[in-house]
Amino acid sequence: MARDTSDITVPAVAAHQVTVALGGRAILHGVDLTVRRGETVALLGANGSGKSTLVKTIVGLYPVDGGRIELFGTPLPGFRSWQRVGYVPQRTTAAAGVPATVGEVVASGLLTPRTWISRRGRADRGAVREALATVGMLDRIGDPVAALSGGQQQRVLIARALARRPDLLIMDEPMAGVDLVSQQTFADTLGELSKQGTTILLVLHELGPLAPLIDRTVVLRSGVVLYDGAPVEHGEDDPFHGHERPEHDHVHPHDAPSEAPGTPACPPGPTPVDTLKVKEARA
Numbered sequence: 001m002a003r004d005t006s007d008i009t010v011p012a013v014a015a016h017q018v019t020v021a022l023g024g025r026a027i028l029h030g031v032d033l034t035v036r037r038g039e040t041v042a043l044l045g046a047n048g049s050g051k052s053t054l055v056k057t058i059v060g061l062y063p064v065d066g067g068r069i070e071l072f073g074t075p076l077p078g079f080r081s082w083q084r085v086g087y088v089p090q091r092t093t094a095a096a097g098v099p100a101t102v103g104e105v106v107a108s109g110l111l112t113p114r115t116w117i118s119r120r121g122r123a124d125r126g127a128v129r130e131a132l133a134t135v136g137m138l139d140r141i142g143d144p145v146a147a148l149s150g151g152q153q154q155r156v157l158i159a160r161a162l163a164r165r166p167d168l169l170i171m172d173e174p175m176a177g178v179d180l181v182s183q184q185t186f187a188d189t190l191g192e193l194s195k196q197g198t199t200i201l202l203v204l205h206e207l208g209p210l211a212p213l214i215d216r217t218v219v220l221r222s223g224v225v226l227y228d229g230a231p232v233e234h235g236e237d238d239p240f241h242g243h244e245r246p247e248h249d250h251v252h253p254h255d256a257p258s259e260a261p262g263t264p265a266c267p268p269g270p271t272p273v274d275t276l277k278v279k280e281a282r283a
């Protein structure tokens, strides 16, 4: 794993008051999110709360309409070190109609504009094999990716992100459709990457086997940060668990941004944060 030797006091991700509109509709309303070097942060929230929109904006797939995002201290429009960032999008098929093998899909994660036409070296082939072994798919390296199940394709996409040995790994619901055994293997892999200093941002619906790895959770609701602090899990008693609230009620897009970690980013008073269980067992 390549070591991150740049200034570790600069956060890997710093989003300040980020506003994003899609299809003419505001989706994110002044979101603040900081992910420090070496942290593992879980982004939680109900369906449609804006989690995918936020991570897609962080990796430059959606433009920022207001506010700003910095990756490793560089404002996004000028950020060029994409080889430092591994991104696994929300469940898509790795096949996408392309007649590629598993090995080729993973190797595509190593491509930069300069390597599109160059021959891949032994080191790259080693990185591909190592990444596939990590997700337990090395034995399928020569198979057409279209012949894999959805969960296996998800593991191939994870391997593609790992192959570039990123300093920052961003994954959007990586556990979706992945069986329990593979989830535990994946949790072990992330734990190893974290020990080696990789910064990890995960969109999750529940912490599950990843719970011991999570340093901090950020909860979105209706495009605003509802909570930023010690790891929490949606409680079964949360009436909005798994559902988007029908209205913004007391959470206002223009309220003060989230403050210190552990501070609910909304005005005092009863909120769904009260129904989130703070994980106390964490050492």
Ligand SMILES: Nc1ncnc2c1ncn2[C@@H]1O[C@H](COP(=O)(O)OP(=O)(O)OP(=O)(O)O)[C@@H](O)[C@H]1O
Pocket: 022, 023, 027, 045, 046, 047, 048, 049, 050, 051, 052, 053, 054, 090
């Ligand atoms: N390309 C798009 N154009 C218009 N609206 C979009 C687009 N992508 C997402 N949205 C809308 O933005 C809102 C947030 O969607 P997003 O996918 O970010 O939520 P999410 O929290 O990731 O949800 P889920 O947990 O279901 O994946 C939703 O209301 C969705 O309909």
